[in-house]
Amino acid sequence: MPTQQLDYFTSLVTEDEHFPLTEAAIAVAQHAYPDLDVQGILDHLDELGNKLKLRVTPETSPIQRLQILKHFFYNELGFGPNPNDFYAPENSYLHQVIENRRGVPISLAILMMELGQQIGLKIRGVSFPNHFMMRISLQQGEVIMDPLTGESLSKHELQEMLDPYLDAKGYRGELSLPLNVFLRASSPREILSRFLRNLKMIYSEHERWERLLGIQERMVILLPDSIEEVRDRGLIFAQLEYLRPALADMHRYLSEAPGAEDANDIREHIATLESQTKLH
Structure with missing residues (x-):
């Protein structure tokens, strides 16, 4: 077991205050791709961020920045879901997502959050049940976005997505939980643990024990309690x-x-x- 990679991952996730979510999420893939150049991937994201920066000025409003980012990410770069093989592990490894332009909600959200940050937008992740979301505060109010498409979702649409989960958990009637409970912004550690859980589920279902161990070692490091x-x-x-x-x-x-x-x-x-x- 390559302790050097685990030491590097440990160094990234030890503190909550300066938690480099994008770097840590890229580094997760080192268990499956030991020669992965994490810094090279970060440099590539910086290049994309630099292209975006050329399109904004100090006068560009946050809502305009968001429109520019969405057009760049979904239309020009062509990021989106992988309908043919939604549960392929490649959709969760950021270097593969960047190469193939295909991801799951959480991997696409991490990239959107990173690029948004580069043009002064604070996009936060939301661990919504069964579908990771993004949240951004604008003067017009809070916007909840679907990372697969960049579409903004209304409260009604979100409630419709939430209801099957509430039914399955028995949180209905007297126990019904308000929608807002599920829309709070998640911390980087919470986001990364959900990111790892996706891979844990995929490798568990396919009984790929060596791959699963690589993920599980990182879960133990990330959630020491x-x-x-x-x-x-x-x-x-x-x-x-x-x-x-x-x-x-x-x-x-x-x-x-x-x-x-x-x-x-x-x-x-x-x-x-x-x-x-x-x-x-």
């Missing part, structure tokens, strides 16, 4: 038959969360692994 991520890493280690680290993670999980709902399942896992280590 989440003992569940340590448990999940242990389960992946076990799938790969890395028995010692698997046992270490599972024992750590039980020591920190002895009353967890799945504690008995994890104890059974440990017993099985310990009998395997005796056989080796």
